[in-house]
Amino acid sequence: MTQQPPETGPSALEEHPDAVPLYGPRYQENPAELYRELRETHGPVVPALLEGDIFAWLVIGYRELHQLFSDPQLFARDPRIWNQWPNIPSDWPLIQYTSYQPSVLFGEGPEHQRRVDAISDAMSGVDQFELRTRCEEIADALIDDFAGRGEAELMTQYAYSMPVMAIAQIIGIPMADVDNTARDVVTSLDGGEAAIPAYERIAATMQRLIKAKRAEPGPDVTSRMLAHPAALTDEELLFDIILLTVAAQEPTANWIGNALQLMLTDDRFSLTLSGGRRSVSQALNEVMWENIPVQGSLGRWATRDTQLGGRRIQAGDALLLGLAGANADPYVRPAGTGVPDNNAHLSFAHGSHGCPHPAPELAEVIARTAVEVLLDRIPDVVLAVSPEDLTWRSSFQIRGLLSLPVKFSPVSVARP
Ligand code: HEM
Known part of the structure; x- marks a missing residue:
């Protein structure tokens, strides 16, 4: 009590x-x-x-x-x-x-377990091969935006966009709303004056989503949560779907950013040598031990x-x-x-409030695809500043870069 x-x-x-x-x-x-x-x-x-x-x-x-x-x-x-x-x-x-809010985050005991079960069961329905394909498309489209320029700032132009766009698709947000929702999630997490209106727009989008999926279910997390035996109320569903989107964002974006930073600055992962370099998997694992996003x-x-x-x-x-x-x-x-x-490692926490299964696996699909597609499309990418000039955020909670400027030979876009 x-x-x-x-x-x-x-x-x-x-x-x-x-x-x-x-x-x-x-x-x-x-x-x-x-x-x-x-x-x-x-x-x-x-x-x-x-x-x-x-x-x-x-x-x-x-x-x-x-x-x-x-x-x-x-x-x-x-x-x-x-x-x-x-x-x-x-x-x-x-x-x-x-501040307490009635989402799964602050629940206790069997009531909390009921909400986690709905989330885990609904997310277990995500086909990870399909997610990989979606993530490749998202990554290609983001890279197309800067590929011809020969330079980019990978945190804002890439790492921050990948998770929220992938999660928006998983939960069933219509394609037409994905870009705006992605912007609003990033803005709401930045804090400051724009955060509250952005959060209100996310809530409005999610309310529309729940209504639409109640009327016409689809192959998405929201529809599966609606149909779950946990019999979530609309309010519970609203809080938990917003939480899913927000909880996925900063950790996954900074997993991508920290892995890219490692691969661009550490000779063991040197991108300029063909063959013999350590793999993306090793970089992702090393970040989870040595430089974790949360x-x-x-x-x-x-x-x-x-x-x-x-x-x-x-x-x-x-x-x-x-x-x-x-x-x-x-x-x-x-x-x-x-x-x-x-x-x-304890990077996904552990126990009843740990990152719920299979969120860590989905995060890994998103992060791995982001890093692999970038290196495939832009194999000669290098830092545009010296490694010592990279600046980290001052947060005790999030370990992530303020920016990751890179340069490369301009390449043509994947799709016309
Ligand atoms: C690199 C990626 C991720 C990391 C490092 C991470 C880490 C964590 C950690 C440490 C917690 C526990 C926080 C606490 O106990 O105070 C947590 C909880 C949570 N995470 Fe993740 N997470 C990641 C990705 C995701 C993704 C992709 C999703 C959803 C699609 C997600 C959904 C959640 C939810 C809903 C909780 C709250 C669980 C509860 O309180 O019962 N996370 N995560």
Whole structure:
């Protein structure tokens, strides 16, 4: 059952004067180095400050994060029990990630499972070969727009467009609305003044979609969710379809961006040598261990006083998912063992609120196709700036480039 927040927040700042800010330039520089330092200084559970100096625990131990994922009754997803609410202003920059909304994201127990089942079953109906073909078409059309120019900025002109256009098709948005929806999703996630009207337009598009699919079902995720035995209400369906579109966007776009950055800057993946270079699969896997697109996430909330990683956690404390930190834990990555060739990383989270099956597989089809088609069409693509001049976003949550400028020999378009 949901508890009410206490009258006043505890003086966590006084209790933890060594709390580490999770904002600022260090996230633009070398977060891997930062996580190493944090582990050495604070251990697997780090006292931390979100923007506005709001206290939370950052969990960077692999075992501790696993424990967090495995006990949803103790570490709940519903943020309404947070003991810091009295300290949080209404214009807090991270409010959209912590304000409760009736989507699958914040559900608990059997009600949550019912919603996840509907999503997973509906997404399992996606034919991954068909998705690959759709993604090739999307990639070709995007590349056609810049191929003749000999230069491009791959984040805005490519990586950001691929996931949202692919997901829009999977959920059954009519082709005529796909471009506008794609623009609105990117705008709504950028924050700022344009975000709210963009989100309202997405909601209106999804409402039209649900109405249309109720009248005339098709071979798409929305129709399958409507027909699912979970018997979702229109409101539940609306929240969850918007969430699917939004949840897919930043992680998949930055998986593409980070893999391209790796392949364009690391000799092991050198694009200029014909043959012998490491594969796109290896780059995608390496990114998921070393430079993951969702490096941190909010979070879980302790439902009672407890302990984790030797720390005393109070009821209502927030615990942040230090996914990148956990992936680098010497417990799973002993020194000198290199990048594992398995997917035992925690980059898709784990447990009842982990990225739902088969979303990681669909994300991989989208990301792999994006990278492969680009390299096939533009084999001599190289960075247009030196690697040190690439700038990363300063977010604790998303690890991604602000821009990825490239140059190449102009090529003709795929289709006239
Ligand atoms: C590179 C690609 C992706 C990554 C790294 C990723 C990562 C994650 C992570 C870490 C979470 C857990 C967040 C938390 O517990 O706070 C999550 C949840 C979720 N993801 Fe993904 N994701 C990816 C792609 C996708 C795609 C393509 C979809 C949908 C088509 C999707 C749908 C969702 C949904 C609906 C949730 C919420 C599940 C719940 O709370 O029950 N994700 N994802």
